[in-house]
Amino acid sequence: MSKTDAKFTLTAFDKTSAVLNRIDKRMSRFGNKMKSVGKSMSVALTLPATLLAGSSLKAYDVQEKALAKVRNAIRSTGNAAKISFAEFQTEASRLQGKSLFGDEDILANSTAQLQTFTNIAGDEFKRTQQVALDLATHRDGDLKSASIQLGKALNDPVANLSALSRSGWFGGGVSFGVF
Secondary structure (H helix, E strand, O other): OOHHHHHHHHHHHHHHHHHHHHHHHHHHHHHHHHHHHHHHHHHHHHHHHHHHHHHHHHHHHHHHHHHHHHHHHHHHHOOOOOOOHHHHHHHHHHHHOOOOOOHHHHHHHHHHHHOOOOOOOHHHHHHHHHHHHHHHHHOOOOHHHHHHHHHHHHHOHHHHHHHHHHOOOOEOOEOOOOO
16 A cells, blocks of 8 residues: 555544534434433323322222212111112213212212101102202202201101201292102
């Protein structure tokens, strides 16, 4: 190899090495940026998924507690309401579509509460539950209190209907026209 060829080869090698070094540095910076983007995407995708999973578990827990209250009420009253567990669930889902309350709220704060009043059964139970939802909507959303007050009155009408009026549940021109 001549001196000129060697000089040309070294110059070409130096220039090629310099270009390759710049490409290597750029690729390294690009790789670091991609790692950063990957971490950001991981947080951006993982955090909402984690929150959604936590929210879903909480909703499941609330639903299961409501169902347990209904099961316990059926068991403790010997199913005095004469309505099956599945019917209670179906009715709560139906009422959910016609009210401001979710089915878990209806099950826990109306269905389970009304079952303790063993003189209310069948279709009367379902109508009473609808009226309890209407009353609760009218009275700032307190479904449990509305169900208890209405259950007391209907469980023993002679003794307790006037108590509803005295407590302010009826009066002021409010009429629900279900009974």
